[in-house]
Amino acid sequence: DTAVSQTPKYLVTQMGNDKSIKCEQNLGHDTMYWYKQDSKKFLKIMFSYNNKELIINETVPNRFSPKSPDKAHLNLHINSLELGDSAVYFCASRLNRDRVHEQFFGPGTRLTVL
């Protein structure tokens, strides 16, 4: 059973389109995250939700909107896609906000904007 899953794995789309990436975790974790891996392979946090509540919102364009319908899901919706949005997006989850717990990562979604 996949612990943290993301769909789709690959997403190719035109500039200006709106798209969503879905993330689900079956670990019973309370906190979920979205990371962007930039062109230099650097992982940068975008958002974090704890029990459906937004707790981290980094300096991300407001074209990006996370949605957490329940604590097992954290979806990422992107409006008006731009070329610079092309990247690999990783979802992750953690048991709770206790500092000793590691994060579990999904397989990533490679987004290509043409």
Place this chain on the structure above:
Amino acid sequence: ILNVEQSPQSLHVQEGDSTNFTCSFPSSNFYALHWYRWETAKSPEALFVMTLNGDEKKKGRISATLNTKEGYSYLYIKGSQPEDSATYLCARLFGNEKLTFGTGTRLTIIP
């Protein structure tokens, strides 16, 4: 600026040799340091979470130490094997919420 830095950026090691690399981070308001192993085309997997100054953790041939006062952690691999080839990421937990990752050390084991 909350920088986490790793060195070296890349490393080639002969199979059977031991190696180590460094993670440096701001030492103020320390919460935790994470180490992750990231194989190509896969997702990062946690190796260690370290919270206390002087912590030493071990998993098989891989171990890590932590110095929170001076702001560094070392990862050691003993008797490198081809399956150890991966990028090793460290990340510092800020404010108990935000993990800030270093750029990683890409390790290649030469058979």
